[in-house]
Amino acid sequence: MKLFLDTANVAKVEEIASWGILDGVTTNPSLVAKEEGADFKETVMAMCDLVNEVSAQITTTEFEEMRKQADEYSSWHKNVVVKVPMTVEGLKTLKYCSGKGIATNTTLVFSVPQAVMAAKAGATMISPFVGRLDDLGVDGMDLIADIMEAWSHYGFETQVLVASVRDPEHVVRAAKVGAHIATIPYKVFLQLPQHDLTDKGLKKFMEDWNSIKK
Ligand code: G3P
Numbered sequence: 001m002k003l004f005l006d007t008a009n010v011a012k013v014e015e016i017a018s019w020g021i022l023d024g025v026t027t028n029p030s031l032v033a034k035e036e037g038a039d040f041k042e043t044v045m046a047m048c049d050l051v052n053e054v055s056a057q058i059t060t061t062e063f064e065e066m067r068k069q070a071d072e073y074s075s076w077h078k079n080v081v082v083k084v085p086m087t088v089e090g091l092k093t094l095k096y097c098s099g100k101g102i103a104t105n106t107t108l109v110f111s112v113p114q115a116v117m118a119a120k121a122g123a124t125m126i127s128p129f130v131g132r133l134d135d136l137g138v139d140g141m142d143l144i145a146d147i148m149e150a151w152s153h154y155g156f157e158t159q160v161l162v163a164s165v166r167d168p169e170h171v172v173r174a175a176k177v178g179a180h181i182a183t184i185p186y187k188v189f190l191q192l193p194q195h196d197l198t199d200k201g202l203k204k205f206m207e208d209w210n211s212i213k214k
Helices: 010-017 029-034 040-048 063-076 088-100 112-120 130-135 140-151 168-176 186-191 196-211
Strands: 002-006 024-026 053-057 080-085 104-109 125-128 159-162 181-184
Touching: 002 010, 002 053, 002 186, 010 040, 010 186, 024 181, 040 053, 040 063, 053 104, 063 080, 063 088, 080 088, 088 104, 088 112, 104 112, 112 125, 112 140, 125 140, 130 140, 140 159, 140 168, 159 168, 168 181, 168 186, 181 186
Parallel strands: 002 024, 002 181, 024 053, 053 080, 080 104, 104 125, 125 159, 159 181
Antiparallel strands: none
8 A cells, every 4th residue: 555645835744754654645726725825846856756656746638738748747847747637638548647657646536427427548647635525425445446446347457546645544444444555644544654552662671671671
């Protein structure tokens, strides 16, 4: 299972990458907008030096423009993954990128038919947004389970990336259904290594060790 950080903040990527378990980063225009004054290209390039896969989202909606943006982003660094919205124009762009060997991440996936079409267009990854479905009172992780079940019948190489993660339980359920990747916000990432029993156990080990005459 790959673990990605969902952020446009380079310092946060540096911090989590230093743990040695970070596989990639996903950015989107909303995350970029939070990092006032940061240059998008410089941000993506800096992240590409820290992790192997960095999703950079294209910001046009017609195929010709999307194709040009995909070409431009992919020329920045070998680790760039072009993030493409799940629209008909996006499908054309995915197909174009797949023909050129450009890695892609299909964003804003909310249904199994969308997932299947993106896979057929040759997407490297698809990003179903689980938290946004949860917000509507629908269990977002059910969509991941449905997609993984569909994937089990076919030879799709497209990786399923669980996005819009809101808490560690999303990561647990992603792992249990065999999702290939989870992209995790910084504050949730910090919770993942923590367990009260680990802290209590370590405290006791240290106390006992320090009580021994050495
Ligand atoms: O990876 C997608 C993610 O950034 C969207 O998360 O919390 O805005 O639904 P959220």
